[in-house]
Each structure stands twice: as structure tokens, then as C-alpha cells.
Amino acid sequence: MNRTLRMTHQREIILAELQRSKTHPTADELYERIKKKLPRVSLATVYRNLEILSEAGLIKKLEISGRQKRFDWDPGEHDHVYCVRCQRVDNIETDAPAPSVASAQEQGYRITGCRIEFFGLCPKCLQQQKNKPSKGERAMACPSCTTPTLSETQRQVLEALANTSEACGSKELAAATGLESKQVSCQLTALKNKGLVDSPIRCKYAITEQGKSILS
Amino acid sequence: MNRTLRMTHQREIILAELQRSKTHPTADELYERIKKKLPRVSLATVYRNLEILSEAGLIKKLEISGRQKRFDWDPGEHDHVYCVRCQRVDNIETDAPAPSVASAQEQGYRITGCRIEFFGLCPKCLQQQKNKPSKGERAMACPSCTTPTLSETQRQVLEALANTSEACGSKELAAATGLESKQVSCQLTALKNKGLVDSPIRCKYAITEQGKSILS
């Protein structure tokens, strides 16, 4: 009736690799490390085994709010902190007793567990924040957007903007590019979001340094 | 500098629809309800506005461990319970004070918040569990698998199985279908996982009611 688990070579390596890690790696972080020992493993195997091992109670699967799953070599009860910026996860000890539920408030639930998680900035990210004057709210673009791709229209607009000596409105740009002014204004918004143009004064646009560099 | 938010018709409806819901709906649950009033809304608009509204502090986004996001009309501080079976989310009151961290244990983090969540079985699921003798572990197939699709080979095997009066091994099935016994055994596993066959005794297989119904 119960499936009998087998200790395959892959499973052994996956377990060992997790156990040697001090942090709380994601499946694909582990996958990268494991590939060095087992070049032919598949990511699916890593996921499968982490699932199986955690069902078997040998490790623990951490499902932290709204983020990638992480895995913990230590299956014992303990809580975690995570960094809202770099996603790092660490153990933490609370001094409060395990919170219990006002029994009248259970509303008929049979409660089987509780999870406590803290969040904030890890030491490293705290440091970085101090160095930067944190201009604006999206000072750092998302990592995958390091080289945003431009549509043909966007490139046209951006080039037109590069040729102006000072900030100009979308109407002038429409004339310069031969595009409709509606379209130009749309593209300016997109470009602004990508950080390639900004708007020094209302309704006037200028190319940013980043915008210049992407054209070259 | 700051974007000025506009109260559009869509945004208004989305907010109103969330506020009238006692539960903690997912974006697409809301989407389904909203489509009745605004047949042309887009799911992206629903997501966008839920995000914007929660940034504005009018509602709250609940990111509960490893599951779909949910949204709460009540932006005040409070904790939740969720049902591990049906995913329902309800409010809950703890009687303990908010847990704090042993200061020596912060490890250099600047902690900005904490989340507490309870989990278990909601009253409804508790009820259902009592009625069923809980045979096996995957009594209920996932909703999207209500009509599993069969590969050609699987159908062959299933039909052969339907023609036997009692449980039989993979070898007989291999003979009956003309397939290799290795293949048959693979497909039996797949069929078993789909709940279309089961294995009354080790290495013997029989078609289930569900299996019969899918053939007809």
C-alpha cells in the first residue's frame, strides 16, 4: 500500500548538498550546485526529490509568502526572517511563546499549525541602502531589464530626443519622427518607465544618460 | 512627482466588489464576479488595480505561503487562518501579544514586520473528511483533471483491463494488447495516478468505476 522509497544516487546527492548548505536555497540554486556532481540530473528530479524528502520529514520545505520555495536541511520547528530586497532567508529565534488562538475565535477550524515569519532588510542590503541616496522609488530596475529592448517606434522617438539640445514636448517629437502625437506620447511613457527618458518639467521630455547609452 | 490616482469606473467596481465580499478572494475570483458588471474588463486590469489599491492602503494584499495571492477589503492589522484543503482564508484573533525577536538574534537584520498565519481544516472540509473513510491519500483529483486525457496506449490498456473479469497482472495485459510489458507497467502507473485503475493486490490491477466511465 505505502510506496517504498528508494535511496537513489541522485536522491543521496541532493540531500547531501542541501545539508551542507548553511542558507535556505531554492530548488534551482541547488540544481546548479548538483549539476557539478551529476551533470545529467534534471531540474524535475531535484524538485521531485525535495518534495519527497520533505514529505518523509528529512528536510523541510519553506513556503514563504509570495515567493519562490526554499528548502531547509533542518526539519525541526523554527522560524525565519527574510530580506525583502535580496530574498535571503535566515533562521531567527523569537522570545515570545508560540502564539495560540483565542479558542472562541477558531470558528470551527481544526488548526494544525502556525507559521511565523519576519521580514526586513538583511545586513548586506542595509549597507547598500546607506550608500545610495535612494533617488526616487524605482532607482534600481529589475535585474532582467538591464538592457531593455526597444520597439522600432521607441527607438525612433528616443533618437529624435537625442538630437534635441533641450527638453521638448511630444508635438515636436511627432513632427521630427513623422509619427502621430498620440503614439509618441505613449512611447514616451514607456521610455520613461524604462528610465531612458525623464520629464524635467511637466510635458517636456529629455533623454537620460541611460537612454543615450542604449542608443550607442 | 507623485502620480495622481484616478477613480475610474473599473477601479470603483473592483473596490466595491472586494469590499462586499466576506471572504478573501483571489484575483480571478473577483474577476469572475466583476465580469458580470463590466463584461469587457481585463484580468490584467483587476490585478493592476488590486495592486494599486493596496499600495494606496485602501485594501490589503495577502501573500500566504506558497499559494495564490488573496485580497482583503480590511487593510487593518490582523492575522489569518487558511484551510490546507480548500484554500479558504479567514480572519483569526490571537490572544498572545505580537511576538518579538530576541534582540541578540537579529543578526544584523533591520526587521520591519512580521506575519503570522495559522492553517488547518475549515469546518466544511472537516465535515467532508468525516463522511469519507479517507481511502488513500489522493481521494480527490485536482479540479482541472476531471476528464483526464488518455494517450492511445493508455486507452488500449484500459480497454483490455475492462475486458477482464478480475484483477490481472501486467503480463497478461501485455499479451492482450500486444504491447511490451514494460510499457504496460508504465501506463498502469499513470492510470493508477489518474484514479482510473487500482491495485487490489500487489502487482494485480483492476479498472475502477471512474475508469469504466471514461471509456464510455
Next chain:
DNA sequence: AAGTATATGAGAACTATTCGCATGTCAAGG
């Protein structure tokens, strides 16, 4: 060693969410 249950690799499929872009709408200012 044979035979079966279980596991694997490879890639497709899936799901929840976000993005890109053309187009629509609102509100302020001429």
C-alpha cells in the same frame, strides 16, 4: 537473475502574474 515498483531525463505543459502596446478617458488650461 528475473520481474516489478519506483525513479529518472528531457521537454512539454501549466498557472498565476506581469508586461507591451495601441487605444481610451479624464481634468486642467488655454
Next chain:
DNA sequence: CCTTGACATGCGAATAGTTCTCATATACTT
């Protein structure tokens, strides 16, 4: 009021993380 630009929308495509499918390989049991 009419234009204009910021803000929003609908739609489809893209993305990321994870799971599934199936042929094939491997580990137990006997």
C-alpha cells in the same frame, strides 16, 4: 468647449516557477 498629456484600459504575449508526461533506466524483492 477643445486640446493635450497623464493616467488607465483591453488584449495578447511573455515570464517564472513548478509540475506533468512518457519512454527508459535503476533499485529492491524473491
